[in-house]
Amino acid sequence: MLPTNHRLRDSADFSAVLRSRRSGRAAGPRLVVTAATSAADGNRVGLVVSKAVGNAVVRNRTKRVLRHRMAALLPTVPEHVDVVIRANPAAGSASGHQLRHDLDGLLETAVSRRR
Template sequence: MLPARHRLRERTDFTTAVRGPGASRAGGRLIVVHANRTDVRADHPPRVGFVVSKAVGNAVVRNRTKRRLRASVAARLSRLPTGLDVVVRANPAAATASWDELDLAVARQLDKACRP
């Protein structure tokens, strides 16, 4: 579980991270990562949100995928810049990916999306 200060919760925060001015995106076969840095949050810790739709699978599969993504991002949270909002969206292929594949995808896409 991510600490509360590192979680995106509001719909507007998700929308701003995905479509706001200055938003960046990096995607692959397993996941898509959206990132947005705003001046308003410059001194605040990074926040992360997850989107896992029904296209990924049933509730059990979606929750497992979300837990795996959360664990992978939590391990990299200290390396994210301050003031950054990140949304990690799982593609259907993420449901059948191994832990190593998913972890590598998260590392690659976070690096691409969070470049200054």
Template sequence: MLPAARRLTDGDLFRDTTRQGRRHGTPRLVVHAWDGGTTEGPLVGFVVSKAVGNAVVRNRVKRRLRHLTRERLSMLPGSVVVVVRALPASADADCAQLAADLDRCLERWREAVMA
């Protein structure tokens, strides 16, 4: 489970990240990452709309994404804010596919920031 201290709960920061952050996507996920200057360490939020499926499917996708993100927190710099948006194709994806998509998006973000 993603630690409570790493969860993005501030609506303004959520909005700023999706609007100002760098966006990288795959057919199943879109990741918005913004170096928002937080001092609390990396923060992660999730968007899983009704287009993904019913409540059972949405919650399963969120649980998988939270688990995968927790494993990747150590790779994120301390001031980054990340919003992971699940697309409808994520409903049929298994955990390995979501992990590959998340890794691909985070790697693209790292490459863009380092360039």
């Protein structure tokens, strides 16, 4: 589970990451990961899982898998980086293993692409 101080909560914070000129972005068929440098202390993570992904059970499972994996990957992310993970509709039919594998590769790519 992600601690409260490592979560993006405000709409303005999400927008700042997604619209930042200095952000790095990596996309796959199931996930889109955007990473941007921020002035906040530590790293923060936000998830976007829309109703297009599936019903409430599928959306919550997807969020749980992504949150759990990000909690494990957070120490590997450089300091002062905010990450937004958007789940595409294909994420609803993916297994937990596929989501974790996608997130590992996309996170590394997005962090390395940021300026």
